Amino acid sequence: MTSPPPVHVRAPGKINLSLRAGPPDTEGYHPLATVFQAVSLYEDVVAHPGQGVSVQINGRGADLPTDTTNLAVRAAGLLRSSTGTEDGVRLELTKAVPVAGGMAGGSADAAATLLACDQLWGTGRTREELVALAARLGADVPFALTGMTAVGTGRGDVVTPAMSRGTYHWVLALQDEGLSTPEVFRALDEGAGPGRPQPEVDEDLLAALVGGDATALAPHLGNDLQEPALDLRPELGDVLAACHRAGALAALVSGSGPTVVALALDGPHARSVAEVVRAAEVADEVLTATGPVPGARVVERVGAQ
Numbered sequence: 001m002t003s004p005p006p007v008h009v010r011a012p013g014k015i016n017l018s019l020r021a022g023p024p025d026t027e028g029y030h031p032l033a034t035v036f037q038a039v040s041l042y043e044d045v046v047a048h049p050g051q052g053v054s055v056q057i058n059g060r061g062a063d064l065p066t067d068t069t070n071l072a073v074r075a076a077g078l079l080r081s082s083t084g085t086e087d088g089v090r091l092e093l094t095k096a097v098p099v100a101g102g103m104a105g106g107s108a109d110a111a112a113t114l115l116a117c118d119q120l121w122g123t124g125r126t127r128e129e130l131v132a133l134a135a136r137l138g139a140d141v142p143f144a145l146t147g148m149t150a151v152g153t154g155r156g157d158v159v160t161p162a163m164s165r166g167t168y169h170w171v172l173a174l175q176d177e178g179l180s181t182p183e184v185f186r187a188l189d190e191g192a193g194p195g196r197p198q199p200e201v202d203e204d205l206l207a208a209l210v211g212g213d214a215t216a217l218a219p220h221l222g223n224d225l226q227e228p229a230l231d232l233r234p235e236l237g238d239v240l241a242a243c244h245r246a247g248a249l250a251a252l253v254s255g256s257g258p259t260v261v262a263l264a265l266d267g268p269h270a271r272s273v274a275e276v277v278r279a280a281e282v283a284d285e286v287l288t289a290t291g292p293v294p295g296a297r298v299v300e301r302v303g304a305q
């Protein structure tokens with residue numbers, strides 16, 4: 001029997017336009033009310049037929065583990081055990097999203113792997129089944145399947161698509177050294193103390209997104225994890241200040257950081273803000289991106305007729 005052609009899936013990184021977190025539950029997880037936007041910084045996963053499950057990493061994160069602690073390997077393993085297939089896969093990841101950067105790169109790898117392996121193995125999971133598997137892999141993984149703009153509730157894993165008009169232009173200030181998501185949540189708990197209210201989705205932000213006007217959106221951007229991320233990494237204050245000085249409409253830490261994202265008026269404005277932030281030498285890399293963009297999708301079935 002001839003082996004099936006490889007499957008190439010692309011999945012986006014995300015930013016949190018708004019993130020509100022309540023006090024932790026008995027398992028240490030925090031209830032969230034967040035608004036995600038998928039942006040044009042992508043992870044590419046090519047699933048080749050193989051023996052067992054293995055992974056090779058290109059681009060960023062060449063020093064990430066390739067054992068079962070890798071989120072892509074976990075995703076393939078979970079699909080295998082839940083479907084009972086004995087087929088294998090050799091995964092080739094090309095990472096563009098910063099590692100431990102608050103942009104859910106590992107979650108994008110996991111989402112892309114679920115979709116790629118389902119196609120490669122012909123296991124025929126429905127979208128709902130893939131989303132349920134995604135939630136078992138991490139709070140951000142379901143959104144990486146959905147993409148575009150969405151509200152995340154529960155642990156951030158209950159994803160509901162949201163309306164958004166137009167395209168938003170972002171400047172991304174990346175740091176080589178990541179921040180640990182559990183540590184940032186711990187710092188939040190130390191700073192915020194008990195008795196905080198259950199988080200609610202910011203309706204004004206959702207209304208601004210429907211209007212499609214970046215200037216109207218800017219004052220509604222916010223992140224409860226920004227202060228704890230700044231406590232752990234005070235230098236991020238310089239990045240935020242540089243974005244403001246550069247004329248950004250708003251600047252905030254994405255998710256658990258340390259990536260700082262700045263909102264611009266349009267493409268040329270984003271490029272000029274990026275130039276000023278780059279010159280300030282407060283970030284290891286400064287990129288521009290747009291959003292919203294679609295979630296994980298098959299780019300091509302390599303060699304397919």
Ligand SMILES: C[C@](O)(CO)[C@H](O)COP(=O)(O)OP(=O)(O)OC[C@H]1O[C@@H](n2ccc(N)nc2=O)[C@H](O)[C@@H]1O
Binds near residue numbers: 034140155156185256
């Ligand atoms: C910060 C965000 O990126 C915002 O979108 C997410 O909340 C994090 O999502 P994630 O990295 O996919 O999270 P998971 O892999 O499920 O969890 C990693 C760790 O983050 C903390 N965590 C995560 C999600 C959540 N709602 N509450 C938490 O406290 C927990 O300590 C958990 O052990």
Ligand SMILES: Nc1ncnc2c1ncn2[C@@H]1O[C@H](COP(=O)(O)OP(=O)(O)OP(=O)(O)O)[C@@H](O)[C@H]1O
Binds near residue numbers: 140
């Ligand atoms: N394929 C993967 N890519 C990136 N990190 C991975 C991967 N597999 C496992 N990890 C581990 O997960 C940790 C966080 O991954 P990720 O890059 O998704 O962080 P993040 O963007 O801060 O995530 P989030 O925004 O979802 O909290 C890394 O420090 C790494 O140890």
